Amino acid sequence: MNDFLFETEPKLFCLLIIAFLYFFQTQYFQPQCIENKLLYFFSLTEILFSILGDVISKEAIQNLCFAVCGASSFLATWFCCKYTFKISKCNATILKKFLCTFLCITSGILSFCTLSCGLNTASFVLVFVIIVMFVIEQNNKIKVDNLTKLYNRYGMDVELKEQLKQYEREHSDSFYIIACDLDNFKYINDTWGHPEGDRALILVAGALARVGKKFSANVFRIGGDEFVIITDTSEEGLAIDVTNAIKTELDNIDFRNDYDIEMSIGVALYDGVTPIDELLGNADKKLYEAKKKIK
Secondary structure (H helix, E strand, C coil): CCCHEEEEEHHHHHHHHHHHHHHHHHHHCCCHHCCCHHEEEEEEEHHHHHCCCCCEEEEHHHHHHHHHHHHHHHHHHHHHHHHHCCCCCCCCCCCCHHHHHHHHHHHHHHHHHHCCCCCCCCHHHHHHHHHHHHHHHHHHHHHCCCCCCCCCCCHHHHHHHHHHHHHHCCCCCCEEEEEEEECHHHHHHHHHCHHHHHHHHHHHHHHHHHHHHCCCCCEEEEEEEEEEEEECCCCCCCHHHHHHHHHHHHCCCCEEEEEECEEEEEEEEECCCCHHHHHHHHHHHHHHHHHHCCC
């Protein structure tokens, strides 16, 4: 048994490295691989073969396991070369990313479990935990703005997708998109420098985050001095309450004694028909109409 494990564990380690490499490359260079249904089919088939180990020869299971993982690795490498340095903006949910990776690795591990019941279960649990932590960390890095620690535009896209799914399921409630933009932000940068501009953005992000927490809404920084708030409901008067809360929070910001931070705001309500891009455009249009009034 010891001789067998000595021969098997290096292969298991190699398998895990290949699967990890596959996930890393598809996560960053080719998101379509994450949503590749063929990979799910191969992985689930291998798991089934492992369960039916008494029917199928052990050599066949082992060969199939390495063939599938090896092919996945080469496929990911090819896409990696084709899309070099192209950062992934994958819209796959964190669950889908995890399942894709987990199934790929599990198919191999279960194959070795079939070959030998002496394989340490703790190693399987450890790998499982590492995968979960890694996927969560990478998913959060993709969605979070480095400066303000709010969700970024990609995070907003994910949230909007979830909101649309919920609306399609329930048809009972909608949501508001509230676009916010700092007034005279260029003046802050030109007068006191970009560090002060960054400080203003951080203070505003904190204020909006408090508003979001109060109304159970999600807040995003989508670029520059532009922010978006997406509510979970469309209660009558909610948008007005959120807008008033934003103004109150801005009044309480301690930025500079000789300057008060203000924002222009535009609101759009999802009606179940309007495309999201158009809805965002409507919110922006109302925002800039409000901005014109202060000039």
